[in-house]
Amino acid sequence: MTRSSKPFLVNPASPFFGVLSTAVMGALPLIDPSKLTDADRQALHRATAVVTGTYVAVTTGANGWRLPLRIAAGLGAGALAWRFADVGEAFDSRIEEKLRSAGAQYPRAWMAVGAAAATFAGFLMDRAAARTAPIGAFPLVDAEEQVRPLTPEIRDLTMGILRAEETAGAAELLAQLDTAEEVHWGEGRVSSVHFRMREELPKAVPHDQIFPVRARFSTLDGIPLEVVLHVTDGMLDCLVIEYADSEEADGVAQLEDVWPDPSEVVFVVDGPEGKTAVTAG
Secondary structure: OOOEOOOHHHOOOOHHHHHHHHHHHHHHHHOOHHHOOHHHHHHHHHHHHHHHHHHHHHHHHHHOOOHHHHHHHHHHHHHHHHHOHHHHHHHHHHHHHHHHHOOOOOHHHHHHHHHHHHHHHHHHHHHHHHHHOOEOOOOOOOOOOEEEEOOHHHHHHHHHHHHOOOOOOHHHHHHHHHHOEEEEOOOOOOOEEEEEOOOOOOOOOOOOEEOOEEEEEEOOOOOEEEEEEEEEOOEEEEEEEEEOOHHHOOOHHHOEOOOOOHHHOEEEEEEOOEEEEEOOO
8 A cells, every 4th residue: 555645734734734833823923013114014914924824725724625715715815914914913012002901011922822822722623623534535626527447446345345244235335336436536546435326226225324344454654544435325425544543643634545455454343332343255
């Protein structure tokens, strides 16, 4: 299997981005614009606009926004920060005065602490969301929908999940798999596969479910993952890699292109007493 990583600078759930963004956002309030020359104030406005735009463009990726929308959001946020820079300065000045009147000896230090805390809280929220999200479940770029044959690897993996245990709906899903193809959006191999098959084929019951059998494996770094089969309206929907243990997750984008060889997986079934390993039939 292979492994690729999104650069940590553009991964809102990576620890490096969390530390860097917290440090930068915390440092900006320490600069007192009233003590700068006009040229320095303009430079500060430009730097603030760039930081704001970059931060928004990166963090909107945690919500699954596609790349053009993220760029537009970043440019819009940067433009607003530049346009209302003077308003922001006046607001900061008012906060500084209120902190001084409340007895704070170093008001800008307290403002820096507040900005850093808010930024770090946002990072923790992105990181928590990344730990519970499927990996690469949706394409992040705009592209035309295309169809291609399933690879033998994906077909065998899906077949193994469906045959591992006698489960309601498995026969219908196996029949669908015989003629299923993969829908993709022009991207390279990612950690989800979306199926398409003939609509007239028999449907599985329950119609909407996460199939109770999963294929468990580990990355080269020992991170436990599971291949999960989603069923929608009684039809094969998608095959997705998810974290088997959310505590191991560093971020959605850090685990891509990690499809296992079918011989490397252990099939586990969800039962009344939790997940139990089974032998594929």
